[in-house]
Amino acid sequence: MAAATRKGTATPLGAVFSPEETRRAVARVTEAAAGRRAELARLQGFAADNAALVSLVQRLPDELSHEIMVPFGGAAFFPGRLIHTNELLVLLGEGYYAERSAKQTTEILRRRGMELEAQVEAMKATIADFEAEAKFFESTAAEASEGLVEIREEYDEGTEINSSTLADASSSATGMSDKNRVHAQIMARLDELEMEEKEAGSSSEEDGEEDEEDEEEDAGPSEDDEEEGDVLSDDNDHQNASFGASFSGSGRNDQSHGSAQPKSILKKPVGKEILKGASLAPSARTPHSVFPGQASIINSEIQLPTKKAVSFQDDNKHIIGSSKSSPLPQCPEYSSSLLKVSSDNTSHERKIISSGQKQAFTGSIIEHDANMSTFQPSKSEDLQNPAISPRPVSRFKMQKGGR
Amino acid sequence: MQRDLESKANALSKIQKDVSKNHQVRKQYTIQVGENELVLKELELVNDEANVYKLIGPVLVKQDLAEAKANVKKRIEYISAELKRMDRALKDLEDKQNSKKESIFKLQQKMQAVQTKA
Numbered sequence: 001m002a003a004a005t006r007k008g009t010a011t012p013l014g015a016v017f018s019p020e021e022t023r024r025a026v027a028r029v030t031e032a033a034a035g036r037r038a039e040l041a042r043l044q045g046f047a048a049d050n051a052a053l054v055s056l057v058q059r060l061p062d063e064l065s066h067e068i069m070v071p072f073g074g075a076a077f078f079p080g081r082l083i084h085t086n087e088l089l090v091l092l093g094e095g096y097y098a099e100r101s102a103k104q105t106t107e108i109l110r111r112r113g114m115e116l117e118a119q120v121e122a123m124k125a126t127i128a129d130f131e132a133e134a135k136f137f138e139s140t141a142a143e144a145s146e147g148l149v150e151i152r153e154e155y156d157e158g159t160e161i162n163s164s165t166l167a168d169a170s171s172s173a174t175g176m177s178d179k180n181r182v183h184a185q186i187m188a189r190l191d192e193l194e195m196e197e198k199e200a201g202s203s204s205e206e207d208g209e210e211d212e213e214d215e216e217e218d219a220g221p222s223e224d225d226e227e228e229g230d231v232l233s234d235d236n237d238h239q240n241a242s243f244g245a246s247f248s249g250s251g252r253n254d255q256s257h258g259s260a261q262p263k264s265i266l267k268k269p270v271g272k273e274i275l276k277g278a279s280l281a282p283s284a285r286t287p288h289s290v291f292p293g294q295a296s297i298i299n300s301e302i303q304l305p306t307k308k309a310v311s312f313q314d315d316n317k318h319i320i321g322s323s324k325s326s327p328l329p330q331c332p333e334y335s336s337s338l339l340k341v342s343s344d345n346t347s348h349e350r351k352i353i354s355s356g357q358k359q360a361f362t363g364s365i366i367e368h369d370a371n372m373s374t375f376q377p378s379k380s381e382d383l384q385n386p387a388i389s390p391r392p393v394s395r396f397k398m399q400k401g402g403r
Numbered sequence: 404m405q406r407d408l409e410s411k412a413n414a415l416s417k418i419q420k421d422v423s424k425n426h427q428v429r430k431q432y433t434i435q436v437g438e439n440e441l442v443l444k445e446l447e448l449v450n451d452e453a454n455v456y457k458l459i460g461p462v463l464v465k466q467d468l469a470e471a472k473a474n475v476k477k478r479i480e481y482i483s484a485e486l487k488r489m490d491r492a493l494k495d496l497e498d499k500q501n502s503k504k505e506s507i508f509k510l511q512q513k514m515q516a517v518q519t520k521a
Contacts, residue, residue, distance in 0.1 A: 093442040094435075094478070095458040096471060098449050108445060115441070 008153035022141035026134050033130035040123045047116045054109045061086045061102045404517070408510050415503045418496055425493045432486045439479045446472050 060066070063085060070080035088105045089097045100108065446468065449455065455471045456463045 089456065089463075092445045093438045094475065096442050096446070096466075096475070097456040097458065097463060098445065099454040099456075100449070107448075111445075112441075 008151055010149050010151045019141045019145040022137050022144060026137040026141065029130050029134040029137060033127055033134065036123060036127045036130065040120065040127065043116060043120045043123060047113060047120065050109055050113045050116060054106050054113070057088065057102050057105050057109065060088075404510070404514055408507065408514065411503060411507045411510065415500065415507060418500045418503060422493065422496045422500060425489055425496060429486060429489050429493070432482050432489065436479060436482045436486065439475055439482065443472065443475045443479065446475060 060082075064083075065085065066082040068080060068082050069077040072078050086101050088100055088102060090100050090105050090108055091097055092108075446455070449468065451468055453468070455466045455468050457466045457471065458464075
C-alpha cells in the first residue's frame with residue numbers, strides 16, 4: 001500500500017456522529033418503542049377480552065335459561081332470568097348489528113380474534129425494528145465516544161498493485177501486513193491450484209475452494225489495504241465483497257463472450273459448488289476469498305438461472321452489485337484483482353474492484369462445469385496492470401445500478 | 404430582511420401544522436375503512452334470512468340485508484376517495500413546505516452574507 005503517495009482522511013467518528021446527538025436519537029427511538037409497547041398491551045387486552053367472550057358465548061346455550069342478577073340503574077341489581085340463550089345481537093362494527101346464534105357468534109368472534117392477532121404481530125415487529133435501531137444508535141454512540149476513527153484513502157489501482165508486494169509497512173494500519181507479505185506466494189499458488197482444479201473437477205472443489213480462500217485472502221489484502229481504509233468494515237463484509245467481485249467478474253466475462261457460456265456455468269452442480277463455497281467462505285475468515293463459486297452464491301442463489309452479466313462496467317472498474325452476474329467460473333484470475341466487490345444486494349460493502357478485469361480478460365472463456373476456479377495463467381499478468389483511475393473510495397458510489 | 408424571514412417562518416409553521424392535521428385525519432379514515440371492510444365481510448357471511456339492525460342514536464332499527472351491504476360498500480368507497488384526496492393534499496403541502504424551507508434557507512444565507520460583509 002503506497003500509503004505515502006496516497007492521500008487519506010481520518011475522521012474521528014465522533015465528529016461525524018456526535019455522541020450527544022446519537023444518544024438523543026437513542027432516547028427518541030426508545031420513546032417511540034415505548035409508545036408502541038403501550039399499544040401492544042392494549043391490543044393484547046383486546047385479545048384476552050375476546051377469548052373470554054368466546055368462552056362465555058359458548059356456555060350460554062347450555063341452559064334454556066340462566067338465573068342471574070340483572071343490573072338495574074347504577075348501583076342496584078335484581079334477580080332475573082336470561083332467556084333465548086341462543087339468540088344474540090352481535091355488533092359487526094359501524095353501528096351494524098346482526099342477529100346470530102351462539103355458534104355463529106363464536107365464528108365472528110374467532111375471526112375478530114385472528115385480526116387482532118395479526119395486528120399484535122405487526123406491532124411486535126415494529127417494536128423489534130425500533131429496538132434494533134436503538135441498539136445501533138447506542139453502539140455508534142459508544143464507538144464515537146471511544147474515539148474510533150474512520151479512515152478513507154484514495155484507491156489508485158496502478159500504485160496499489162505495484163506496491164502490493166511492498167505493502168508491509170502500510171498494511172500495519174489495517175493489520176494485514178501478513179497477507180501482503182505472502183501475496184506473491186499466494187498468487188503463484190493460486191495459479192497452481194487453478195490448474196489443479198481444472199483437472200480435478202468438482203470433487204476437489206471444496207478443498208480447492210478452501211485453499212483458494214486462504215490464498216485469495218492473502219492476495220486480496222494487498223489490494224485491499226490500499227483501497228479500503230475503512231477500519232470499521234467487517235471481515236464478513238470483505239468476504240462478501242470478494243465474493244461479489246469474483247462473481248461480477250465472471251459476469252463480465254459472460255458479457256464479453258456471449259451468453260453461451262453462462263448457460264453451461266449455471267448448471268446445478270455449479271450451484272452446489274457455489275453453495276459449498278458460500279458456506280465455506282463464512283467460516284474462513286479470509287477477507288478476500290474471491291472464489292467465483294462462492295461469490296456467485298452470495299449474489300445469486302436465486303440468480304443462477306439468470307445469465308445476465310454483469311456488474312462490471314467497461315469503463316468503470318467498480319463492481320456493481322452482484323445482482324446480475326451469473327457465476328462464471330472463469331474469474332479466478334480476477335480474484336486477486338477482484339478484492340473489492342460490492343457484495344450482494346443486502347450487504348453494502350463497496351470496494352473497488354481492480355479494474356484489471358476489463359483488460360485482463362481478453363481471451364476466450366474456458367468453460368468449467370462445476371469447477372469454479374479456472375485460472376488462466378496467461379491472463380494473470382493482465383490483472384496486474386489495471387488502470388483504474390484513482391478516485392476516492394466512496395463506498396456508496398462504487399455500486400453500479402445506483403443501489 | 405428580518406421581517407421577510409419571520410413571515411416565511413410563520414408560513415412554514417402553518418404548513419407544518421396542516422401536514423400534521425392531515426396525518427391525523429388520514430389515520431382516522433384508515434381505521435374507519437378497515438372497520439367497514441370487516442363489517443362487509445361479516446355481512447357477506449350472514450345468510451339472507453338473518454336480521455340486521457342499525458344503531459341510529461339510541462334506536463336499533465331493523466335493516467334489509469341488501470340495503471345494509473350497499474350502505475357499507477358506499478361508505479367504504481367514500482372514505483377511500485377521501486383518503487386519496489387527503490394524500491394528494493398532503494403531497495402538495497409537503498412540496499410547499501419544502502419550497503418554503505428552501506427559500507428560508509436561502510434568505511438566511513443571504514442575511515449571513517450581508518452580516519459578514521457589514
